Amino acid sequence: MSGSAKKNKYGLTAAWEVFATELASGASQSDAYRKAYPRSLKWNDKSVWDNASKLAANTEVLQRVKDLQEKACKANEITVEKVLDRYWQIATANPNDLMQYRRECCRYCYGENHQYQWIDENEFFHAEEEHHELKDEAERKNSNRKKGQPMLVVDMPPPHDLGGYGFDPSLSPHAKCPKCKGKGNESVFIADTRHLQGGASLLYAGVKVSAQGLEIKTHDQMHALDRVAAYLNMDKKILGGDKENPLSMFLSEISGASVSITKSPSSESDLDDEN
Numbered sequence: 088m089s090g091s092a093k094k095n096k097y098g099l100t101a102a103w104e105v106f107a108t109e110l111a112s113g114a115s116q117s118d119a120y121r122k123a124y125p126r127s128l129k130w131n132d133k134s135v136w137d138n139a140s141k142l143a144a145n146t147e148v149l150q151r152v153k154d155l156q157e158k159a160c161k162a163n164e165i166t167v168e169k170v171l172d173r174y175w176q177i178a179t180a181n182p183n184d185l186m187q188y189r190r191e192c193c194r195y196c197y198g199e200n201h202q203y204q205w206i207d208e209n210e211f212f213h214a215e216e217e218h219h220e221l222k223d224e225a226e227r228k229n230s231n232r233k234k235g236q237p238m239l240v241v242d243m244p245p246p247h248d249l250g251g252y253g254f255d256p257s258l259s260p261h262a263k264c265p266k267c268k269g270k271g272n273e274s275v276f277i278a279d280t281r282h283l284q285g286g287a288s289l290l291y292a293g294v295k296v297s298a299q300g301l302e303i304k305t306h307d308q309m310h311a312l313d314r315v316a317a318y319l320n321m322d323k324k325i326l327g328g329d330k331e332n333p334l335s336m337f338l339s340e341i342s343g344a345s346v347s348i349t350k351s352p353s354s355e356s357d358l359d360d361e362n
């Protein structure tokens with residue numbers, strides 16, 4: 088009966104293929120048989136069992152079950168690798184790729200002789216205009232002032248451009264700046280999250296907008312590292328107590344804010360070289 092049925096490239100009929108697939112995914116022989124041959128649902132258990140065990144001993148079926156199980160194992164391995172790789176990328180991502188706390192140069196850091204530096208002529212022109220308006224306003228108020236009211240200062244010094252142009256706040260503060268003493272001004276930079284790449288894109292967990300401002304959320308890097316350590320069965324208590332242990336140094340290194348990580352060195356191959 089089944090011998091005359093059309094066989095697939097594994098030498099299995101459609102019913103055998105179902106039987107093998109069910110077996111490979113963990114079903115009992117009888118249940119697999121019932122699935123492959125629905126008519127056997129009406130049979131008694133012994134008949135089903137007899138036929139099922141006979142079919143399970145078939146060479147083609149045996150081979151197919153073995154292949155399917157190996158394939159499943161392989162697929163499972165890939166998943167573990169992928170998950171592990173994701174954790175690893177999060178654990179080793181550089182948060183600076185996502186956001187930065189910067190100390191930027193002040194207006195006097197790079198001006199000529201540390202004089203106030205303008206961005207460009209246009210900015211200086213607007214500053215001059217503003218100065219004239221303030222002066223005019225003060226003169227107008229002085230001429231209209233009532234008796235007893237104090238005179239407003241009108242000879243305020245006009246802005247100058249002795250410091251020149253080209254102010255660029257992205258530069259680091261000048262160590263010898265007489266104004267900021269090399270400290271610069273604080274600034275927070277957040278990268279355009281549409282263009283994040285690699286670990287930074289996996290580290291990014293969204294943005295929260297509230298009355299207090301923006302909050303960039305990130306996944307927990309130490310948690311990700313713990314997951315990797317757990318997979319590798321690392322006992323951090325032992326590693327933590329051994330400063331000579333390369334893995335211990337490795338762990339303490341990657342817990343820092345800025346990291347540059349290569350693959351964990353294989354100490355075994357080093358030992359092999361010595362033999």
Ligand SMILES: [Zn+2]
Pocket residue numbers: 192193194195196260261264265266267268269270271
């Ligand atoms: Zn400065």
